[in-house]
Amino acid sequence: MSTAPAERPGPDSPPRGGGRDAITAAARESFAERGYHGTSIRDIARRAGLSLSALYYWHPSKQHLLAALVEEITHDYFRRCDLALRETGDDPADRLCALVRVTVEYRVSRRVESNIANLEWRNLEPENRERLAGLRRAATGLWADIISDGVARGAFHDEHPDEARRAIVAACNAIAQWYEPDGEITLPELADRYAGIALRIVDHRG
Incomplete structure (x- = not known):
């Protein structure tokens, strides 16, 4: 470095x-x-x-700047997730929807930073990438824990929870690349749609 x-x-x-x-x-x-x-x-x-x-x-250095930017926006995401989940009960479907909504809102409100973190991840030096990969694993854990809890409690019936998690997260993350705030879909409508999609992916039978 x-x-x-x-x-x-x-x-x-x-x-x-x-x-x-x-x-x-x-x-x-x-x-x-x-x-x-x-x-x-x-x-x-x-x-x-x-x-x-x-x-x-x-x-x-420029590398230090990139790493600091990625780290800051990731911590901001965790703060938002923590607040959303603390305001939600223990029902797995409610918690999954809360996580989807906060992620959709985050990807829109921090669209530029989200795209930078995604596109420039490969340009992080090994030391920074390794350190920040821990934050990414923690984010994965948020989703995995909620889906696993839903499966264990019989709320979700998907036979492939890991693949379901990847599909939901990938769909939410991709919003930063295409969503236009001035388009026909409002942000609350978009968040609700994706929450519904997530429930269908995990085969929620409410």
């Missing part, structure tokens, strides 16, 4: 306020427009309206 250059400022010369948010926004926009390899660290600094030394104060 690349290291910070000598021009990185010390603690006595921090960048102006809002620097981190400006850098994150600039990186998000640049990665979305040009891809990871098509974006330089200078491009990001220029778009953020900051000097290179100010950028390096927060992030020692």
